[in-house]
Amino acid sequence: MPASEFISATIPATIPAKDAQLQFWSEALAPAESRKYFDDLIASTPWRQDKIRLFGRHVAIPRLQAWYGDTHCHYSYSGLRLAPLPWAPQLLQLKARVEQLCQHRFNCVLLNLYRSGSDSNGWHSDDEPELGLQPVIASLSLGATRRFKLRHKYDNTVAGITIDLSNGSLLVMSGHSQSHWQHCLPKTARQIEPRINLTFRNILHGPN
Ligand SMILES: O=C(O)CCC(=O)C(=O)O
Numbered sequence: 001m002p003a004s005e006f007i008s009a010t011i012p013a014t015i016p017a018k019d020a021q022l023q024f025w026s027e028a029l030a031p032a033e034s035r036k037y038f039d040d041l042i043a044s045t046p047w048r049q050d051k052i053r054l055f056g057r058h059v060a061i062p063r064l065q066a067w068y069g070d071t072h073c074h075y076s077y078s079g080l081r082l083a084p085l086p087w088a089p090q091l092l093q094l095k096a097r098v099e100q101l102c103q104h105r106f107n108c109v110l111l112n113l114y115r116s117g118s119d120s121n122g123w124h125s126d127d128e129p130e131l132g133l134q135p136v137i138a139s140l141s142l143g144a145t146r147r148f149k150l151r152h153k154y155d156n157t158v159a160g161i162t163i164d165l166s167n168g169s170l171l172v173m174s175g176h177s178q179s180h181w182q183h184c185l186p187k188t189a190r191q192i193e194p195r196i197n198l199t200f201r202n203i204l205h206g207p208n
């Protein structure tokens with residue numbers, strides 16, 4: 001492998017952001033490897049269509065999800081409480097790769113499937129108390145490139161950030177990225193293929 005490819009795979013770019021730590025690997029997985037994991041995960045994952053309560057009504061969230069992790073890793077958000085599925089072998093392989101790159105351990109992962117450009121993820125922070133005060137969240141993307149946006153929660157003089165998350169890329173958010181910033185994945189009118197995103201997380205206390 002030429003030295004330049006080796007460097008792009010193992011050394012992250014730092015995306016400058018006030019009060020946040022953002023590291024980006026454009027090729028955490030090689031393109032062929034990413035496609036293999038995408039094909040495998042899209043077929044083998046028991047995708048769920050979850051609903052959340054919004055203004056007293058049950059509304060289907062605009063994407064499919066699956067939650068995997070160690071047995072104590074229950075995940076609660078917007079009134080949902082997801083019990084973890086036991087780790088699938090290919091998710092353990094991806095976890096090991098991500099852990100090696102960012103030098104951090106994880107015990108659970110949320111999979112999102114965006115079936116088309118009309119699937120999305122609204123503005124939020126991954127700031128559930130069980131993730132701790134400055135969580136490290138590692139976001140691995142497979143399939144179609146989607147635009148990911150970040151905005152500062154308290155300082156409107158800070159410019160927003162847009163990152164194109166391409167097949168095989170890894171974005172690691174740490175420091176105050178969740179306490180001081182929000183992120184989202186907007187809808188797009190472009191005709192695009194599906195995308196799978198895996199956010200590896202570490203739930204601090206268990207069993208719960
Ligand atoms: O799909 C993405 O890139 C973002 C996913 C995300 O923010 C989440 O699952 O919390």
Ligand SMILES: [Fe+2]
Pocket residue numbers: 124125126183
């Ligand atoms: Fe998130």
